[in-house]
Amino acid sequence: MHVKELMKQFQEIMSATAFAEEGEFNAAKDILQKRRKVLLVLTGMETDMKAARYALNTSKRIGAGIEILYLAKNNTEQTFLEGYMKELKTKGIEYQITQCEGSVKDGIARFIEKEKDIQFVVIDSADLGLRSAKDQKAALEEWERLKCPVVLVSELAGQ
Numbered sequence: 001m002h003v004k005e006l007m008k009q010f011q012e013i014m015s016a017t018a019f020a021e022e023g024e025f026n027a028a029k030d031i032l033q034k035r036r037k038v039l040l041v042l043t044g045m046e047t048d049m050k051a052a053r054y055a056l057n058t059s060k061r062i063g064a065g066i067e068i069l070y071l072a073k074n075n076t077e078q079t080f081l082e083g084y085m086k087e088l089k090t091k092g093i094e095y096q097i098t099q100c101e102g103s104v105k106d107g108i109a110r111f112i113e114k115e116k117d118i119q120f121v122v123i124d125s126a127d128l129g130l131r132s133a134k135d136q137k138a139a140l141e142e143w144e145r146l147k148c149p150v151v152l153v154s155e156l157a158g159q
Contacts, residue, residue, distance in 0.1 A: 016028040016029075029063070030094075036062065036063065036064035036065065036117060036119055037064055037065045037066065037067045037115065037117050037118050037119065038055050038058060038059050038062075038064050038065070038066050038067070038118070038119055038120060038121075038122060039066075039067045039069060039108070039111060039112070039115075039118045039120070039121045039122065039148075040052060040055040040066050040067070040068050040069070040122050040123075041069045041071065041104065041107075041108060041121060041122065041123040041124075042068060042069070042070050042071065042072065042081070043071045043072055043104065043124070044071070044072025045124065045126065047124040047126050047153075048080070048124055049080065050124060050153045050154075051122050051123055051124045051153040052080075052084055054122055054151065054153050055122040056084075056087065056088065056091065056093065058122070059093050060091060060093065062119070064119055065093060065094035065095060065096070066088060066093055066094070066095045066096075067095070067096050067098065067111070067115060067118065068081075068095060068096065068097045068098065069098055069100055069107055069108065069111050070097055070098065070099045070100065071100050071101070071102075071104055071107050081097075085097075098111065104123070105142060108121060108123075108146070109146060112146055112147075112148050118148055119149075120148060120149035120150065120151055121146075121148060121149070121150045121151065122151045122153060123150065123151070123152060123153070124152070124153050124154070125152040125153065125154040126154070
């Protein structure tokens with residue numbers, strides 16, 4: 001981590017501390033939440049709901065905002081996404097949606113390179129398109145290069 005980034009983080013923490021000392025707890029929470037983010041990858045599949053639920057619950061627990069990387073080819077998931085955004089607002093979770101085109105892996109890699117405050121990525125395992133053991137090994141090597149933890153949510157997780 002560079003000295004500039006460390007100084008920026010220190011300043012944000014000190015600002016949040018000052019607000020908290022003055023009784024402005026919501027302002028302090030907002031400052032700290034903006035620093036920590038969970039990246040939720042949505043691809044327009046029905047299985048996205050499990051990943052979205054996982055991201056919401058985890059964000060509440062760790063006090064992080066959610067960055068939604070929307071890679072759907074069409075607007076079939078629009079109703080789900082609107083309902084999800086309402087739920088995030090109700091729970092007081094900051095969120096941002098970025099629409100992206102191209103492959104899932106490339107979209108995530110570009111996003112993480114740009115956004116440095118991502119704690120981890122949440123994605124449904126079906127969205128990775130892994131079909132064989134060879135695919136899995138190659139994908140694992142690619143994900144390790146991201147330098148960001150990836151949480152795979154699968155169909156079996158809810159059963």
